[in-house]
Amino acid sequence: MFTPFPGSDVARSRRWAQSSLQALRALERSEGPSAGVRFGPFREYCYRQPGARPFADLSCEHAAPVVPQGFAAVLDSDRPHIDTTQHLAWLERRVGLLGGRMVHERITSLAALFERGHEIVVNCAGVGARALAGDPLVRAMRGIVLHTRPVPGLARSLHDDAPGNVVTYVFIYDDHLVLGSTYEQDAWDERIDQGQLQAIIDRCRKLACVDGCPNWRDLGAEILDRRVGLRPARGQTGVTEDVRLEIEHAGAGRTIVHNYGHGRSGVSLAWGTAEEAADLVSAVARGTARPD
Numbered sequence: 001m002f003t004p005f006p007g008s009d010v011a012r013s014r015r016w017a018q019s020s021l022q023a024l025r026a027l028e029r030s031e032g033p034s035a036g037v038r039f040g041p042f043r044e045y046c047y048r049q050p051g052a053r054p055f056a057d058l059s060c061e062h063a064a065p066v067v068p069q070g071f072a073a074v075l076d077s078d079r080p081h082i083d084t085t086q087h088l089a090w091l092e093r094r095v096g097l098l099g100g101r102m103v104h105e106r107i108t109s110l111a112a113l114f115e116r117g118h119e120i121v122v123n124c125a126g127v128g129a130r131a132l133a134g135d136p137l138v139r140a141m142r143g144i145v146l147h148t149r150p151v152p153g154l155a156r157s158l159h160d161d162a163p164g165n166v167v168t169y170v171f172i173y174d175d176h177l178v179l180g181s182t183y184e185q186d187a188w189d190e191r192i193d194q195g196q197l198q199a200i201i202d203r204c205r206k207l208a209c210v211d212g213c214p215n216w217r218d219l220g221a222e223i224l225d226r227r228v229g230l231r232p233a234r235g236q237t238g239v240t241e242d243v244r245l246e247i248e249h250a251g252a253g254r255t256i257v258h259n260y261g262h263g264r265s266g267v268s269l270a271w272g273t274a275e276e277a278a279d280l281v282s283a284v285a286r287g288t289a290r291p292d
């Protein structure tokens, strides 16, 4: 889901969010469902009065007419729904069409890649960047989601702003719903806990009920998939999306372009940060990159 969070440089995060949004809009128009991108209605139930929302205008966010008891605000918007089961496969096909080659291999050191003759390495290793780039600011933030059979009568995708390490959401895709999630800082264990899954289903049913879905009791009745992942959080003092996107000179004719630390926002910011990373690579290749 397009849910960008700002890092410590809000203006830069906003540029990435904006160009991602443009790219996703263009993809929806040009590729149709094959790229897995579809814009659709999204409603956020806020237990507290929302603070500054630096990206609200990007998705035409506005107050919903009715605020149910127990909530401080309800916000409606129109957002890209990115079905990663489709989108990642589409991206992989695109790499091939553009002449790229996928190689599956565990990299133990970035320096070793230069010894193979590469001159520019782009480091997009997510939580793996903690070890590869020796960056202690990178931390795992485990999340769990379920894919379930759609239920009739669900009017829009739903989200809440519950404090702590759980947020409830129900995202609508063509052939499944995504129910989530947990936000577990420094949890590196990728096993799935059944109790957490049931708690997610219970919370999603309550949220769908609040939203007036007549079939809220059926939500999560048929589970299609269970997924766990480690969000690559990065930052200090409460910031978890401090993306590192910069050049590191690693010796004569050796350049690393770092692009990691997207935390909860990697799907939302990927096109924007990739565009900037590609510009940095081009500048290095042309010899016009700014020195550190």
Ligand SMILES: Cc1cc2nc3c(=O)[nH]c(=O)nc-3n(C[C@H](O)[C@H](O)[C@H](O)COP(=O)(O)OP(=O)(O)OC[C@H]3O[C@@H](n4cnc5c(N)ncnc54)[C@H](O)[C@@H]3O)c2cc1C
Residues within 6 Å of the ligand: 001, 002, 003, 004, 105, 106, 107, 108, 124, 125, 126, 127, 128, 129, 132, 142, 143, 144, 145, 180, 181, 227, 228, 229, 230, 231, 232, 259, 260, 261, 262, 263, 264, 265, 266, 267, 268, 269
């Ligand atoms: C449950 C869950 C729900 C989420 N929902 C959303 C959402 O709604 N919207 C949103 O914007 N974001 C969401 N995110 C966050 C988003 O998935 C991440 O921000 C994004 O995946 C980060 O992308 P990345 O390519 O930087 O890192 P990753 O997706 O982690 O990819 C890094 C890749 O590098 C590889 N790698 C790492 N180390 C090495 C190594 N040493 N050698 C070789 N390969 C290596 C890994 O295997 C992996 O393939 C969610 C995450 C989770 C877990």
